[in-house]
Amino acid sequence: MNGFEQALATGIEGGTVILYPSLGELIGQRAGVVNLGMEGCMLSGALGAYVVAAETGSAWLGVLGGAAAGAVIGYLHAWLVVKRQAHQLASGLVLWFLAIGLTSVLGTTFVSRTVTPLPVWNVPLLSKIPWIGTIFFQHDVLVYISYFLVGALWFVLYRTRIGLVLRACGERPEVVAAAGRRPDRIQMAAVILGAALGGVGGAELSVVYVDNWFDDMTNGYGFIAVAVVLFAAWRPSRVVLGAYVFGVALAAASVLQAHNVSINQYLLDAVPYLVTLIALVLFARIGSAQTPEGLARALNNTS
Amino acid sequence: MATDAPHIPAVTDIPPVTDIPPAPAGGPGRWSLRALADQARDASGLKRLGIALSFYLISLAIFGAIVATQHADPFSVYWAIIKSAFIQSGSIDQLLVRAVPLVLAALAVSIPARSGLVNVGGEGQLIVGAIAGTWVALYALPGAPRPIELIAMGVAAFLAGAAWGAVPGVLRVALGANESVSTLLLNFIANDILLYLLYQPWKNPLGTGQPESKPLQTAATLPGMFNGLNLGVIVVLAIAVIVYLVLRYSGWGFALRVVGGNPQAARRAGLPVKRLMVSSMAVGGGLAGVGGMLYLAGTQLQLLPGGTATFGYTAFLAAFLGRQGTIRVVLSALLFSAIAISAPGLQLGYGLDGNAVDILLALSVAAPLALSSTRRKAV
Numbered sequence: 235m236n237g238f239e240q241a242l243a244t245g246i247e248g249g250t251v252i253l254y255p256s257l258g259e260l261i262g263q264r265a266g267v268v269n270l271g272m273e274g275c276m277l278s279g280a281l282g283a284y285v286v287a288a289e290t291g292s293a294w295l296g297v298l299g300g301a302a303a304g305a306v307i308g309y310l311h312a313w314l315v316v317k318r319q320a321h322q323l324a325s326g327l328v329l330w331f332l333a334i335g336l337t338s339v340l341g342t343t344f345v346s347r348t349v350t351p352l353p354v355w356n357v358p359l360l361s362k363i364p365w366i367g368t369i370f371f372q373h374d375v376l377v378y379i380s381y382f383l384v385g386a387l388w389f390v391l392y393r394t395r396i397g398l399v400l401r402a403c404g405e406r407p408e409v410v411a412a413a414g415r416r417p418d419r420i421q422m423a424a425v426i427l428g429a430a431l432g433g434v435g436g437a438e439l440s441v442v443y444v445d446n447w448f449d450d451m452t453n454g455y456g457f458i459a460v461a462v463v464l465f466a467a468w469r470p471s472r473v474v475l476g477a478y479v480f481g482v483a484l485a486a487a488s489v490l491q492a493h494n495v496s497i498n499q500y501l502l503d504a505v506p507y508l509v510t511l512i513a514l515v516l517f518a519r520i521g522s523a524q525t526p527e528g529l530a531r532a533l534n535n536t537s
Numbered sequence: 538m539a540t541d542a543p544h545i546p547a548v549t550d551i552p553p554v555t556d557i558p559p560a561p562a563g564g565p566g567r568w569s570l571r572a573l574a575d576q577a578r579d580a581s582g583l584k585r586l587g588i589a590l591s592f593y594l595i596s597l598a599i600f601g602a603i604v605a606t607q608h609a610d611p612f613s614v615y616w617a618i619i620k621s622a623f624i625q626s627g628s629i630d631q632l633l634v635r636a637v638p639l640v641l642a643a644l645a646v647s648i649p650a651r652s653g654l655v656n657v658g659g660e661g662q663l664i665v666g667a668i669a670g671t672w673v674a675l676y677a678l679p680g681a682p683r684p685i686e687l688i689a690m691g692v693a694a695f696l697a698g699a700a701w702g703a704v705p706g707v708l709r710v711a712l713g714a715n716e717s718v719s720t721l722l723l724n725f726i727a728n729d730i731l732l733y734l735l736y737q738p739w740k741n742p743l744g745t746g747q748p749e750s751k752p753l754q755t756a757a758t759l760p761g762m763f764n765g766l767n768l769g770v771i772v773v774l775a776i777a778v779i780v781y782l783v784l785r786y787s788g789w790g791f792a793l794r795v796v797g798g799n800p801q802a803a804r805r806a807g808l809p810v811k812r813l814m815v816s817s818m819a820v821g822g823g824l825a826g827v828g829g830m831l832y833l834a835g836t837q838l839q840l841l842p843g844g845t846a847t848f849g850y851t852a853f854l855a856a857f858l859g860r861q862g863t864i865r866v867v868l869s870a871l872l873f874s875a876i877a878i879s880a881p882g883l884q885l886g887y888g889l890d891g892n893a894v895d896i897l898l899a900l901s902v903a904a905p906l907a908l909s910s911t912r913r914k915a916v
Contacts, residue, residue, distance in 0.1 A: 332896060342888075454724075457718065461718045518715070
């Protein structure tokens with residue numbers, strides 16, 4: 235495995251950390267709710283997963299714990315935004331802050347603990363393919379699940395009735411209500427499910443990618459997930475692409491460092507955020523025409 | 538619900554979506570959070586205050602419960618917060634000094650909010666302000682007389698913060714890039730630039746090896762006043778008064794409110810909507826930049842990593858607690874400063890993590906958010 239393949243393979247792994255919350259954010263935003271608190275969902279997911287994995291010794295239970303922890307933050311956001319009609323962007327940031335505080339306080343005793351991370355499982359046959367095998371099929375199972383999740387999400391959104399109703403909630407909830415459904419319940423469910431996926435992304439971060447827990451370890455990845463959804467114009471296929479681009483940018487930084495390229499580490503650290511910002515700017519025009527109508531009100535702070 | 542109406546066609550039974558299905562009018566025994574909050578929607582005056590207070594009490598109870606899981610006595614923790622904020626000697630001074638960057642970064646949220654923009658970039662704008670101030674003090678204009686030095690630092694910090702705020706403003710009005718996300722991303726970029734400077738070009742050669750700049754010369758620090766206060770407190774007070782007057786009485790302030798209220802109408806009325814939006818971001822960012830510089834020159838006295846310690850985000854919450862009104866925002870920032878200065882004491886005295894107070898800050902904003910029952914703009 236040469237350095238280039240290594241970078242791309244690490245990019246897929248790092249990209250998966252972003253992919254889960256991005257898909258989660260996509261579900262919520264398609265239903266008309268933006269969740270800036272995705273960062274908080276990831277953070278609590280990262281701790282939840284680490285705690286459960288450390289206590290039970292099972293990384294898989296850890297992933298479930300991460301999903302549950304993310305969902306708790308998501309429930310609070312959904313309650314504030316859908317039931318109480320709170321300002322969506324403010325509510326998200328409030329919950330991020332809550333998550334920082336909670337995870338710092340509750341996580342202190344886990345800083346020095348170790349967990350058994352999810353094992354790498356080489357997919358039979360597929361992992362033997364040169365290039366593609368090393369890049370896509372020599373990872374932990376969460377990565378493979380994310381491949382399926384993308385397809386499943388696309389299918390549900392565009393080919394099923396519930397997907398249609400969900401998208402309608404993001405466009406015009408009053409139409410959904412007129413059709414005899416409860417848009418508030420659908421939005422609640424979408425936000426909570428999305429937040430649980432954010433928690434899984436946090437789990438991938440703490441139990442697989444970094445294999446450690448420390449304060450504020452998500453480092454803005456949840457915000458990047460929100461940006462990915464925006465510049466992907468709310469399409470699952472482009473979300474995947476965006477997440478992997480970020481993952482590769484993240485991996486490139488560490489690979490370059492390992493090869494003693496003499497660029498300051500902190501300037502390299504800024505690259506993924508810069509790449510995301512540039513993508514956000516480049517695709518903003520294209521995306522804005524496709525913004526779900528109801529979501530646009532929340533995003534542009536107009537009601 | 539209109540129970541006395543004789544017959545209602547089925548269609549009107551569908552709950553209006555922009556609204557919550559009204560709770561069963563809070564009968565006795567309906568003491569759920571939702572019932573309480575729903576009552577607050579129509580209640581006025583005392584009752585609304587009472588409901589708000591009960592939400593705050595619930596927030597405090599939640600914080601207490603979390604504290605209790607860490608084997609600390611909640612009541613003595615509350616007492617410690619109050620003591621460190623108001624009672625210990627010098628605590629008021631510390632509160633005010635800490636509030637310097639907080640107030641300015643909170644105004645950096647509330648001014649763009651007038652024109653309908655959400656600036657979450659206070660953190661980055663504080664950082665670039667501090668960087669610009671350091672650059673003037675150590676590299677561009679070292680050894681100048683104190684007033685000139687300080688004014689030059691302030692101007693540089695304002696310009697740097699204004700640029701850092703104007704960029705997402707321009708990206709929003711010209712390209713439609715969402716400003717809340719772009720300002721967030723710029724925070725992380727600003728922080729990485731700060732770390733780069735402190736680990737390499739600006740690293741103190743005589744330092745302990747920690748990432749820090751050379752200490753500022755005395756001429757580049759704010760003169761102290763009585764007690765532990767410095768000139769920054771006066772400067773911030775003056776800026777807050779000016780901001781209040783400008784937003785309330787100037788044509789610019791009025792135009793911002795029109796843009797924030799209805800951009801379409803503002804455009805038809807011939808207002809330069811885009812320029813107004815960008816200018817509100819620039820002014821807001823500039824003020825945050827000055828906040829970063831004042832904190833540098835008044836408190837830290839050298840550029841440090843994480844020096845602003847998430848002040849930018851705390852300020853964002855304060856701006857929302859104050860619902861973007863200048864006086865309320867300043868008061869909220871003071872309150873948050875009071876809570877924030879208790880963090881080191883809680884860490885030393887109770888073994889609570891330094892971020893524990895973030896829980897309290899978040900809950901104290903979540904309570905009014907839960908009560909704002911109509912979809913409210915950031916104005």
